[in-house]
Amino acid sequence: MKKFGMCIAVLFLTVASLFGISKNADKTLALINGEPLFGSEFYTLFDPILEEYTQNVPASEQTKQKENELKDAILNQKISEIILNQEVKKQKIKVSKKEIQEGIDEIKKNFSNESDFQEFLKKNNMSISALEKNVIKQISIKKLLKQNIENKIKMPTETEARDLYDKATAKVKGTKINLSAEEDFIVSNLAAALKRLSSEQVRLRQIFISLPKGASEDAVRAAKAKIAKVKQELQRQTFADVAGQYSEDPTTKSRNGDIGILTKGDIPIESLNKAAFSLKVGTFTKEPIKTDLGYFFLKVEEKRAKRDITFEEIKNDILEFLSHINANTAQNEYIEGLKAKSVIKINKDW
Numbered sequence: 001m002k003k004f005g006m007c008i009a010v011l012f013l014t015v016a017s018l019f020g021i022s023k024n025a026d027k028t029l030a031l032i033n034g035e036p037l038f039g040s041e042f043y044t045l046f047d048p049i050l051e052e053y054t055q056n057v058p059a060s061e062q063t064k065q066k067e068n069e070l071k072d073a074i075l076n077q078k079i080s081e082i083i084l085n086q087e088v089k090k091q092k093i094k095v096s097k098k099e100i101q102e103g104i105d106e107i108k109k110n111f112s113n114e115s116d117f118q119e120f121l122k123k124n125n126m127s128i129s130a131l132e133k134n135v136i137k138q139i140s141i142k143k144l145l146k147q148n149i150e151n152k153i154k155m156p157t158e159t160e161a162r163d164l165y166d167k168a169t170a171k172v173k174g175t176k177i178n179l180s181a182e183e184d185f186i187v188s189n190l191a192a193a194l195k196r197l198s199s200e201q202v203r204l205r206q207i208f209i210s211l212p213k214g215a216s217e218d219a220v221r222a223a224k225a226k227i228a229k230v231k232q233e234l235q236r237q238t239f240a241d242v243a244g245q246y247s248e249d250p251t252t253k254s255r256n257g258d259i260g261i262l263t264k265g266d267i268p269i270e271s272l273n274k275a276a277f278s279l280k281v282g283t284f285t286k287e288p289i290k291t292d293l294g295y296f297f298l299k300v301e302e303k304r305a306k307r308d309i310t311f312e313e314i315k316n317d318i319l320e321f322l323s324h325i326n327a328n329t330a331q332n333e334y335i336e337g338l339k340a341k342s343v344i345k346i347n348k349d350w
Helices: 002-017 039-044 048-055 064-090 097-108 113-125 130-154 160-171 181-198 217-233 239-246 270-278 311-340
Strands: 028-032 034-038 200-212 258-263 294-304 344-346
Touching: 028 064, 034 064, 039 064, 039 311, 064 130, 064 311, 097 113, 097 130, 130 311, 160 181, 160 311, 181 311, 181 344, 200 217, 200 239, 200 270, 217 239, 217 294, 258 294, 270 294
Parallel strands: none
Antiparallel strands: 028 034, 028 344, 200 258, 200 294
């Protein structure tokens, strides 16, 4: 529940990036209090995600109307960002060296080691000084918002949380309830979370040996040799220890192969999904499961049967969820207030 708002924002930007856009790097798309927003800056937001996801979107969904709607949404986002940065300067928000380092350290937590972090910077053509500038912007805006909206955020009550839980539970059961479009969006998301939490679940560890489809004969031989080594080591060491040494998935390798709790259907590869929910607790696949990505050894650490989720179990999560919604409302109202006082001239090319 904690990352709901962030997940929605990431999903939106991902979808928004799936449409081809003609670039004009010299074009000034907007002037915000005299500060230009160039096409190059605007379209940079699309490029990396466009490259990664465009092949996965059906052509039938890539309509001109949707493209323009999404362009407008991203343009609005960039304008908001510029106005917030302008306000940071007006209010003389400062970021200390300690805060910058803490921000960078937080980013580094997403990588297994320093080498992987440096490789990420290199891949994205970003220097450490450029990263620091981005961190400063993020922290500055965060401090600005905290300073100006913290006392305006309405704290949700337990009664409101209970009401939302009851409506979400009714939706899970298929009961028809009259809701506004905004309320239905909130209730539907909580209902989806409740349904997921109440479903059969399993906690897994994995050992992954990479072998992409169409790999060379040398790569096949190397993978098979490593699989033989893993099978040998699994007779001597714990699954977790072997995963920490031999798994080729950097994210789970650092956690000794621990994937975490998964709901039935979470795993997109059916052979893995079937194996995960067929194994008994404490057992693992003696032979690896072959996929187009490579080979997987799976171990089941824990199983949770399908059950109903009570209000008390999820009360604190719902309260936090509502707090996040209220914070977003206060933030949007603050940003719209800044926009109302700004001089914004749009010169978009679509």
